Amino acid sequence: MGIDIQNIIVAVVTHHRDKVQSGFAPVFYSEDESESEKLALYLAKVTMGMAHNLENGVYVIVKH
Structure with a gap:
């Protein structure tokens, strides 16, 4: 039986520095919208999130 963390925000990705403040989840800043989308998808794969x-x-990258 394993322990699995669910229903938690594991990361935030944005290119608008004024819209997101750091908190309990790491924030990744990108240069533009296309880089944000690419980074979000990569982080989702790595963290097995959505x-x-x-x-x-x-x-937002969320573990469901």
Whole structure:
């Protein structure tokens, strides 16, 4: 029986530094929207999470 962390934000990706403040999840800043999308997808794969686009230039990576 393993222990699995679920329903938690594991990372935030954005290119708008003014929209996100650091908190309990690491924040990754990118140069533009296309880099944000690419970085969010890579982080989702690495963390086995899901990337969610908040439609305001911010992506959250969540473990469900």
